[in-house]
Amino acid sequence: MFHYTVETTLTMEEASHKLEEQLKEEKFGVLWQFNVKEKLQEKGLDYNDDFLILEVCNPHEAKEVLTQNKMIGYFLPCKMVLYTDEGKTKIGMPKPTEFVKLLNDQDLEQKAKDIEDRLIACMDRSV
Helix, strand or coil: CCEEEEEECCCHHHHHHHHHHHHHHCCCEEEEEEEHHHHHHHCCCCCCCCEEEEEEECHHHHHHHHHHCHHHHHHCCEEEEEEEECCEEEEEEECHHHHHHHHCCHHHHHHHHHHHHHHHHHHHCCC
């Protein structure tokens, strides 16, 4: 699968807060937070599902991979989403390893696996 997704009974707000705490422990910060529901409603569109997109980054990791191959910049920062589905909150992300496979670079694939494992651990600890 191209993604990893977990489910929790926490509210979106609780899950988002807990995820951000876990990301900080791994030295990842949230660069940007996009509340899709609010933005669409602001534009006059009827959208009532909670959906939050986070762009997260570890600056040291970003510098390392960009130094190795600038094409990795097409996949940065890492994207994580939180949304509600049938009364549950879901936290998910596209797997960095799936993107990096497109570059055919073994060293980057190993680095992506390490980052992916750390982000998955953050998600797992957030539920």
